[in-house]
Amino acid sequence: MFIDRLIEKIKEKDNPTVVGLDPRIEFIPVFLRKKYGDIEAVYHYNKIIIDTIKDIVPCIKPQIAFYEALGVKGLEIFKRTVEYGRKNGLIVIADIKRGDIGSTAKAYAKAYLEGGFVEVDAVTINPYLGEDSIVPFTDYCNKDKGVFILAKTSNKSSKDLQDLTTKGKRIYETVGHYIEKWGNEYIGNYGYSSVCSVVGATYPKEMKILRKIMKSAYFLVPGYGAQGGTAKDIIHSFNDDGLGAIINSSRGIIAAHTKEEYKKIYKEEDFHLAIRDAAIKMKNDINNELKRKFN
Numbered sequence: 663m664f665i666d667r668l669i670e671k672i673k674e675k676d677n678p679t680v681v682g683l684d685p686r687i688e689f690i691p692v693f694l695r696k697k698y699g700d701i702e703a704v705y706h707y708n709k710i711i712i713d714t715i716k717d718i719v720p721c722i723k724p725q726i727a728f729y730e731a732l733g734v735k736g737l738e739i740f741k742r743t744v745e746y747g748r749k750n751g752l753i754v755i756a757d758i759k760r761g762d763i764g765s766t767a768k769a770y771a772k773a774y775l776e777g778g779f780v781e782v783d784a785v786t787i788n789p790y791l792g793e794d795s796i797v798p799f800t801d802y803c804n805k806d807k808g809v810f811i812l813a814k815t816s817n818k819s820s821k822d823l824q825d826l827t828t829k830g831k832r833i834y835e836t837v838g839h840y841i842e843k844w845g846n847e848y849i850g851n852y853g854y855s856s857v858c859s860v861v862g863a864t865y866p867k868e869m870k871i872l873r874k875i876m877k878s879a880y881f882l883v884p885g886y887g888a889q890g891g892t893a894k895d896i897i898h899s900f901n902d903d904g905l906g907a908i909i910n911s912s913r914g915i916i917a918a919h920t921k922e923e924y925k926k927i928y929k930e931e932d933f934h935l936a937i938r939d940a941a942i943k944m945k946n947d948i949n950n951e952l953k954r955k956f957n
């Protein structure tokens with residue numbers, strides 16, 4: 663089951679974090695761009711990142727937008743990146759945020775969870791269209807796949823719709839109840855479901871509320887680092903068993919080498935060492951906070 667595989671990887675690496683592979687050309691060191699050209703360099707940059715973090719991190723989350731923006735070649739690089747990550751033992755969550763009527767959702771699910779385009783371990787889903795747009799994806803939870811459904815997103819405007827109150831509940835709370843219900847039939851050995859949730863690091867108060875509503879949904883928590891979320895902010899995404907969440911950072915890790923503090927230490931050819939340092943720092947910061955809370 664997807665959720666058991668995810669939890670076992672997190673335990674094996676003692677690391678509840680995920681590295682977001684959201685490449686921008688300007689992050690890629692010039693020596694790689696010169697060697698491969700701007701677009702192909704994206705693949706080699708990703709490959710070096712995967713080689714650099716695969717022994718410490720359980721999971722990667724490539725964001726499809728950054729590959730689509732590069733055209734057909736970009737999509738091909740997305741596919742090769744996913745395949746390279748999985749071949750190297752990493753769990754891959756494709757951040758595709760799909761949401762459409764059931765018959766179309768079925769095609770999206772086939773594209774990503776059955777290998778029509780590329781086979782990943784899990785995808786992100788937007789629940790705005792309701793249950794019949796979700797079921798074509800959750801059906802794959804019986805086939806070792808996972809689904810992460812947006813509940814409270816990390817962006818400032820998430821309040822516009824998600825914080826509205828209807829029937830006495832915020833929309834994000836209602837979504838939380840639905841996610842818990844949709845996940846009931848896919849509970850694994852650790853008591854968590856392969857139907858998971860997305861909750862932004864930038865909303866610790868809402869996160870605490872959602873943790874109470876969703877007892878068995880694992881949380882994917884974006885918004886750490888570049889968007890301002892800290893180890894203290896994300897701590898309520900975890901349950902008392904020390905499980906329940908995986909925290910994402912994209913720019914904060916894959917662009918670490920562009921920050922002054924690392925530029926001082928590493929030359930361009932060693933950019934991957936800055937990325938590794940940043941990934942280890944994130945792991946330690948979160949684990950220290952977890953120890954403070956649960957020990």
Ligand SMILES: O=c1ccn([C@@H]2O[C@H](COP(=O)(O)O)[C@@H](O)[C@H]2O)c(=O)[nH]1
Pocket residue numbers: 682684725757814815816817860861862884885886887888889910911912913914
């Ligand atoms: O609520 C959400 C849902 C998804 N994201 C995605 O996560 C990463 C965050 O990137 P950073 O560079 O660490 O800010 C990106 O792919 C978003 O599309 C999110 O930020 N918030």
